[in-house]
Amino acid sequence: MKSIFINSTGVKSGKSLLAWALGLLFEKGGLKIGYFKPVGDQPIVIDGIITDHDAYLMKNVLKLKDPYDLICPVILTQDTIFSIFNRRAGDFLKKIEENYKRLLFDKDIIIIKGGNCLFDGSIVGAHGARLAETLDTYILLIDRFMSEISFVNNVRFIKDILRDRLQGVIITQVMPEKIDYVRNVLMPFMEGDGIPIYGVIPEDKFLGAISLQKICDLVSGEIVCCKDKMDELAVNYVIGAMDLELALNYFRRINNKLVITGADRSDLQIAAMETSTKGIILTGGRYPNSVVIGKAEEKGIPIIIVNLDTYSTIERLDKAVVSLDFEDEKKIGRYMELFKDNIDIKRLKKDFNLF
Numbered sequence: 001m002k003s004i005f006i007n008s009t010g011v012k013s014g015k016s017l018l019a020w021a022l023g024l025l026f027e028k029g030g031l032k033i034g035y036f037k038p039v040g041d042q043p044i045v046i047d048g049i050i051t052d053h054d055a056y057l058m059k060n061v062l063k064l065k066d067p068y069d070l071i072c073p074v075i076l077t078q079d080t081i082f083s084i085f086n087r088r089a090g091d092f093l094k095k096i097e098e099n100y101k102r103l104l105f106d107k108d109i110i111i112i113k114g115g116n117c118l119f120d121g122s123i124v125g126a127h128g129a130r131l132a133e134t135l136d137t138y139i140l141l142i143d144r145f146m147s148e149i150s151f152v153n154n155v156r157f158i159k160d161i162l163r164d165r166l167q168g169v170i171i172t173q174v175m176p177e178k179i180d181y182v183r184n185v186l187m188p189f190m191e192g193d194g195i196p197i198y199g200v201i202p203e204d205k206f207l208g209a210i211s212l213q214k215i216c217d218l219v220s221g222e223i224v225c226c227k228d229k230m231d232e233l234a235v236n237y238v239i240g241a242m243d244l245e246l247a248l249n250y251f252r253r254i255n256n257k258l259v260i261t262g263a264d265r266s267d268l269q270i271a272a273m274e275t276s277t278k279g280i281i282l283t284g285g286r287y288p289n290s291v292v293i294g295k296a297e298e299k300g301i302p303i304i305i306v307n308l309d310t311y312s313t314i315e316r317l318d319k320a321v322v323s324l325d326f327e328d329e330k331k332i333g334r335y336m337e338l339f340k341d342n343i344d345i346k347r348l349k350k351d352f353n354l355f
Contacts, residue, residue: 004352005137007114007128009154013144014172016054016324017207017335019113023062024336025345026354031108035064038096038112038131039121040072050075054113057324061332066103073099074124084123092124093134100135109354112137118158129161138167138352145174145200148186159195167351168196170343173203196351199343206334209233212279212302214325215258218316221281221304225293229302233330234258234278237317239310240268251275260313263305266292273299283310 004022006015019035026033040052051068052075058064059071073095074080083089103110112135115121118128132139139162145151151171159166169190174182179202187197213230216223223230236254240247240261248271251259255276261268263286272280273295280296282288285307288296296303306313324331339345348354 002108002353003110003112003135003137005112005114005128005132005135005139006142007118007139008142008144009117009158010144011116012208013116013142014201014207014335015113015142016057017332018140018142018170018339019054019058019111020061020324020332021336021339022111023058024332025339026109026111027062031354032106033062033064034066034103034107034110035059035062035071036100036103036110036112037072038074038100038135039092039115039124039126040075041115041120043075043077050077054324058111058113070099070103074126076123081123089124093126093130096126096131097134110137114139118161129165132162132165137165139165140167140198140348140352141169143169143171145171145178145182148181151186152190155190155195156193159193166195168198168348170198170201172201174200175203196347198345198348201338201342204334204338205235206233207331209235209256209331212258212304215279215281215317216304219281219304219306219308219313221306224287224303224305225296226300226302229279229300232278232302237314239314240265240272241310244268244271247271248275251277260310262286262310263288269303270295273301277301279304281306281313283308283313 006019008015023033035058037052037054040055042053043050044053044056046056049068052072055068055072074092114128121127141158143151143154155169171182182200190197212232235256237258237260238254240259244267247268251272252275256278258279259272259277260281262284263282266289269280269292279302281304283306287305288303
């Protein structure tokens with residue numbers, strides 16, 4: 001049985017996008033695929049069944065017939081955590097191994113998704129290194145590029161832990177000014193360590209965009225107008241707290257943005273709507289005047305009211321770890337373009353014996 005175990009060096013590295021992209025790629029190539037997430041850390045209830053958000057997403061977007069409990073055998077609910085701390089938990093690793101063997105039936109390849117880092121899952125005795133050995137699989141590491149030092153530190157350390165179980169690396173979210181350096185200096189250096197680098201995916205702000213509906217949910221907001229536009233994606237957010245002339249120049253420079261300001265700044269709200277603005281958040285729980293609402297409806301720009309102050313609103317947005325969701329088909333389309341343009345797919349398939 002062939003499999004790819006996707007793991008990473010930290011959060012927001014793009015594992016879900018990669019799993020989705022590989023699933024579509026293999027499916028288009030005529031392979032019957034399975035998806036396996038050994039340990040779920042985002043519990044969700046679907047039709048009375050507790051599963052993991054990623055399991056729910058992948059089962060549906062990849063049209064998998066396997067039941068949720070087979071796709072994700074261990075869910076870190078509060079009850080599970082309580083049983084672990086009271087030493088009443090069962091053998092989680094054995095359960096994972098048994099489910100994986102059942103999932104193998106009639107599949108050409110299994111895409112396995114690990115945690116946010118190699119050590120995730122240790123609470124149930126199923127961290128990445130142990131799972132790679134237990135499931136007899138090889139790891140495709142995805143690293144979100146922060147700096148050359150952190151990249152080399154991360155990958156060399158993981159190589160020392162995994163040894164031959166580390167099959168190769170994809171580097172993601174590389175800033176435009178660093179692309180040539182990473183390709184021409186870091187990639188040859190790591191290849192010299194015997195670590196295949198399949199490619200470098202440039203930073204793309206669209207992939208980090210968030211829908212207005214998700215933003216509204218994060219800040220517990222109330223939608224004042226244009227509810228039909230809440231699936232629009234905001235790439236940037238800006239704070240409107242300066243004088244009008246400065247604000248207008250600022251707003252013109254930033255596209256596809258969310259503007260956060262007070263309800264009393266109707267001048268800034270109207271100015272924002274004359275530029276590339278996807279939505280407006282008004283803090284402090286106060287409603288805009290009728291002129292602003294009329295302008296927003298004319299432009300198709302949702303206005304969201306929150307009871308939080310500006311600082312607390314931004315804090316929630318900054319701390320949010322937003323999961324990939326069904327509405328993100330636009331993102332997967334863009335990611336597929338970047339993946340095909342920048343990743344040596346032929347070499348990846350050869351190394352994972354997928355020909």
